[in-house]
Each structure stands twice: as structure tokens, then as C-alpha cells.
Amino acid sequence: MSLDIASLPSSDLDPFSIDFFDNPFPDHERLREAGPVVWLERYGIYAVARHAEVHQVLNDWGTFCSSRGVGLQDFSREKPWRQPSLVLETDPPEHDRARKVLARVLSPVTMRELRDGFAAAADAMVAGLIGRKLDGIADLAEAFPLSVFPDRIGLTQDGREHLLPYAGLAFNAFGPDNALRREAMARAAPHIAWVTEQCRRENLSPDSIGARIHAAADSGEVTADEATLLVRSLLTAGIDTTVNGIGAALYCLARFPDQFAALRADPKLARNAFEEAVRFESPVQTFFRTTTRETELSGVPLPEGTKVLMFLASANRDPRRWDRADAYDITRKTSGHVGFGSGVHMCVGQLVARLEGEVVLEALARHATGIEIAGMPVRSYNNTLRGLKALPLHIR
Amino acid sequence: MKITFIAADGTVTPVEVTAGESIMRAAVQNDVDGVIGECGGSMMCATCHCYVDDAWTDAVGPQEDGESDLLDCAASEVRASSRLSCQIKMRPELDGVVIHLPESQL
Numbered sequence: 245m246s247l248d249i250a251s252l253p254s255s256d257l258d259p260f261s262i263d264f265f266d267n268p269f270p271d272h273e274r275l276r277e278a279g280p281v282v283w284l285e286r287y288g289i290y291a292v293a294r295h296a297e298v299h300q301v302l303n304d305w306g307t308f309c310s311s312r313g314v315g316l317q318d319f320s321r322e323k324p325w326r327q328p329s330l331v332l333e334t335d336p337p338e339h340d341r342a343r344k345v346l347a348r349v350l351s352p353v354t355m356r357e358l359r360d361g362f363a364a365a366a367d368a369m370v371a372g373l374i375g376r377k378l379d380g381i382a383d384l385a386e387a388f389p390l391s392v393f394p395d396r397i398g399l400t401q402d403g404r405e406h407l408l409p410y411a412g413l414a415f416n417a418f419g420p421d422n423a424l425r426r427e428a429m430a431r432a433a434p435h436i437a438w439v440t441e442q443c444r445r446e447n448l449s450p451d452s453i454g455a456r457i458h459a460a461a462d463s464g465e466v467t468a469d470e471a472t473l474l475v476r477s478l479l480t481a482g483i484d485t486t487v488n489g490i491g492a493a494l495y496c497l498a499r500f501p502d503q504f505a506a507l508r509a510d511p512k513l514a515r516n517a518f519e520e521a522v523r524f525e526s527p528v529q530t531f532f533r534t535t536t537r538e539t540e541l542s543g544v545p546l547p548e549g550t551k552v553l554m555f556l557a558s559a560n561r562d563p564r565r566w567d568r569a570d571a572y573d574i575t576r577k578t579s580g581h582v583g584f585g586s587g588v589h590m591c592v593g594q595l596v597a598r599l600e601g602e603v604v605l606e607a608l609a610r611h612a613t614g615i616e617i618a619g620m621p622v623r624s625y626n627n628t629l630r631g632l633k634a635l636p637l638h639i640r
Numbered sequence: 641m642k643i644t645f646i647a648a649d650g651t652v653t654p655v656e657v658t659a660g661e662s663i664m665r666a667a668v669q670n671d672v673d674g675v676i677g678e679c680g681g682s683m684m685c686a687t688c689h690c691y692v693d694d695a696w697t698d699a700v701g702p703q704e705d706g707e708s709d710l711l712d713c714a715a716s717e718v719r720a721s722s723r724l725s726c727q728i729k730m731r732p733e734l735d736g737v738v739i740h741l742p743e744s745q746l
Contacts, residue, residue, distance in 0.1 A: 347683075347684065351684075351709070351710075351713075352684075352685060352686060352710060352712075352713035353709075353712070353713060355713075356713065515746065519678070577668060577671065579664075579668045579676060579677040579678065579680060580665075580668060580669075580677075580680060581680075584679075584680070586680055586682070587682070588682075590679065590680060590682040590684070592684070594679060594682075594684055595679075595684060595685065598678070
């Protein structure tokens with residue numbers, strides 16, 4: 245430990261409040277400028293908002309663990325609301341065994357298999373929206389992922405309306421015991437029941453991604469119960485996040501017409517335009533880690549067993565890391581953004597998200613001549629996710 | 641220490657890096673065209689595919705576990721010298737390494 249203990253700036257910010265969600269960017273900047281580590285008085289936790297520290301915490305699972313929960317709750321002190329995830333809420337080596345199964349079923353090989361079908365579906369859906377006034381969220385950002393991915397996971401047709409509320413619940417649950425979390429918990433039972441049932445092997449269609457996860461139990465790679473939990477991860481993190489990613493891209497392209505013009509001029513930029521939207525809006529705003537030992541972060545001593553809140557969205561706009569951090573630029577070299585995380589827990593479904601985002605934006609680049617905001621966007625509030633509830637658009 | 645990148649069109653870009661840095665990150669942070677590094681080094685994509693120069697293949701060493709599965713999905717031809725540059729960390733004996741880049745990564 246260094247003898248020079250850096251002074252620890254303190255903030256009374258509530259990063260789980262509606263005011264903050266409405267416009268988090270000025271507070272992100274204040275946190276970044278306050279210091280490399282900031283004490284959040286309201287919750288008695290440490291926070292990091294600069295890219296370097298967020299990246300460091302994400303990449304040091306030995307010191308900053310996930311097994312005590314990646315929300316505010318410390319699983320070693322409080323009972324989690326559900327059985328912990330086998331990937332999100334574990335550390336190596338247990339984590340790696342489960343992750344390997346998901347990484348295999350969501351690999352580039354699988355993407356090759358999905359690509360043509362997803363591209364055709366996006367093309368047809370977008371072609372049908374030209375010349376219309378629509379809600380960019382319901383009619384495209386939600387409609388597209390819901391039209392392609394649940395089928396590939398292998399879900400039954402009935403009850404899919406539970407998918408987005410279940411994901412909303414899971415991401416609200418990472419936050420504090422506030423109104424958002426309590427209301428989500430109060431409505432949770434039917435969503436949990438449906439998801440639990442859907443994860444069972446007999447309820448997934450043959451040769452689906454869900455069925456392939458269960459097949460890993462046959463070879464003894466995971467147990468049957470573990471396979472069920474891994475399917476749950478797909479249902480929790482595989483759809484709502486992509487909805488918010490596509491929603492973010494539409495919101496960006498509608499606000500910055502020069503960028504949409506650049507995309508039209510070169511539709512091959514679609515994949516990077518989506519990636520840049522993930523950096524710019526950061527659909528997943530925050531995650532926590534818990535210290536496994538006494539440590540030091542950028543000169544600030546941290547005790548064992550404390551929660552550290554990582555502002556992914558702030559890291560993605562840290563001017564220390566990014567030129568013109570507040571500009572949406574579809575030609576930017578985006579590698580290194582933490583919108584999908586970083587390190588061993590980096591989003592295992594990132595290729596599905598990118599594929600879905602790419603094919604939607606590519607279809608827009610080919611079919612649309614302009615995207616305009618046609619009414620007041622309505623924000624959706626969640627303790628972890630950033631996105632819109634409604635985005636009135638006119639697509640020409 | 642130094643890495644020399646040679647693009648498919650022959651463009652030569654020398655880059656200075658510190659030990660422990662991956663070749664992928666060195667390329668991305670120095671704006672070297674021809675490396676994307678889409679997954680940030682989490683071994684989920686093959687967009688940091690590179691060819692290690694013949695004079696350096698022994699020093700760099702063979703592919704890590706899982707690399708060949710991803711390289712199967714690489715956009716450009718896979719050769720005996722193919723590696724994912726995110727899996728090569730710079731160390732003293734690699735000072736001066738020469739890395740050839742493929743025509744495309746997507």
C-alpha cells in the first residue's frame with residue numbers, strides 16, 4: 245500500500261433516481277472529475293466512473309468478484325431474490341465451465357447459421373415501415389428481436405409477453421430497494437413462473453440454442469439443473485438488452501442525420517454504427533463488484549467486502565479515453581468500450597446483439613432515405629438499463 | 641518495445657508498446673487499420689486475426705486453447721502462422737516482432 249493515501253471525494257448523488265436517469269451525463273462528468281474513486285454517501289459504497297478504473301475493476305476478478313452479486317446486494321450477507329446465475333454471479337474457475345457452454349452455443353459458427361435468416365427478416369420488417377409514422381421502440385427495436393431470437397432459443401409461442409417484464413425485473417433487482425425494484429418484485433411471480441417453466445428441456449424445441457445448452461448435460465459438461473439455469477441466462481440477458489441497443493441506435497441515427505447519411509452512403513458501416521450506439525448510450529449503465537480483500541485502487545485504499553459500483557456509461561464517454569467522447573461517430577474505432585463489459589464476464593451474447601443490430605441498421609441504410617423524430621421520446625426507467633419506452637419516428 | 645505491422649497493401653506501421661500489452665490492443669490504440677478487435681480480447685470473435693512473420697513464429701509460439709475454433713470463422717485465409725493478436729502479450733523476447741495483417745476482418 246502506498247503511504248500517500250489519496251483523499252477520497254464524496255458525493256450525495258443517487259444514481260438510481262428518476263432525476264438521474266433523465267439526464268445522467270452531467271453527473272457522470274462530475275463523478276469522473278471528482279477523482280478516480282468516489283464515495284457514494286447514500287449507499288455507503290465506492291464508485292468508479294473513469295474508463296481506466298472501470299476497465300481495471302472489470303479485469304481483476306480475483307480482487308473484484310462477481311460471486312457476491314453484481315448488484316448492490318451482497319450475497320454473503322443477504323439472500324438473493326433468485327438462485328444466482330451460473331455465469332454472471334460466479335467467479336473462475338466455476339464460472340469458466342458454465343461460460344464455455346454458452347460461448348459455444350453463441351459462437352461465430354452459430355452466427356453464421358443465423359445470419360441469412362436474421363438479415364431477411366430485418367429486410368422485410370424495415371421495408372414495411374418505410375413511409376410510416378411509427379414507434380421506433382415497439383415497432384422495430386422490440387419487434388425485431390422478438391420476431392427472431394425467441395424462436396432460435398426454442399421457446400413456445402405462448403407467454404412470450406413475459407420475456408421483457410422478466411428481464412426488466414432482473415435488471416431492476418441489481419439496484420437498491422427503491423420503488424422501481426419493489427414494484428418489479430411485486431409483479432414478479434407470473435413472470436418468474438413462466439421463465440422457470442420455459443427453461444426446462446422438454447419445453448424447448450429440438451436443435452434450438454436452448455436444446456444445445458441442455459445437450460451439454462448429456463456429455464457431463466454441466467448438470468441438468470445447471471443447463472436449466474444457463475437457459476435462464478439467455479432469457480434474462482438475451483432480449484431486453486438487444487431491444488435497448490437497437491433502440492439506442494435508432495435514437496442516435498434520428499438525432500444525428502449526418503451519421504445516417506454516412507450510413508446510407510456505406511451500409512457496411514452498419515455493424516460499427518450499432519457498436520458506437522452501444523458505446524454512446526450504454527444500454528447497460530452500471531454493474532457492481534465486491535472486494536475479496538483489502539486493496540488499493542488508483543491510490544485509494546478499499547476494505548474487504550465493500551461494493552464497488554462501475555459506471556460503464558461514464559467510462560464510455562470518458563474524455564481521457566475517447567476523442568470527442570460526446571459525439572456519435574459511426575466511423576469511430578470503438579474497440580475498448582465497456583458497453584458489453586470487459587474481461588471474463590464480458591457479454592457472452594455480444595455476437596447475437598451485434599448481428600441483430602447490424603442487420604436492422606443495414607436494412608435501414610438500404611431502404612430508408614431519412615429517419616426523423618416525430619414526437620416526444622418517452623424514457624423507460626430501470627435501475628440498470630437505459631432505454632426508451634417510446635420513440636415516435638417518421639421513416640422516409 | 642516495438643511492433644511492426646505490415647498491412648495487406650504493404651503499408652508499414654511501427655508502434656511502441658509496453659510489456660504485457662496485447663498486440664490487438666497495441667494496434668487498436670495506435671489506429672492501425674486492419675485490426676478491429678470487436679470483442680475487446682474476450683475470445684468471442686476473430687476480428688484481430690494476424691499472420692506472424694516467419695522469422696518470429698517460434699518466439700511468439702503456437703495458438704492458445706480455443707483460438708483455432710475462432711480462426712475457423714476468420715474472414716481471410718487461415719495459414720500456419722495465423723494467430724488472434726489479442727492472445728499475444730508483449731514480452732521482452734518479442735521486441736521488434738513483425739506482424740502481417742489480413743485483407744479483411746469481417
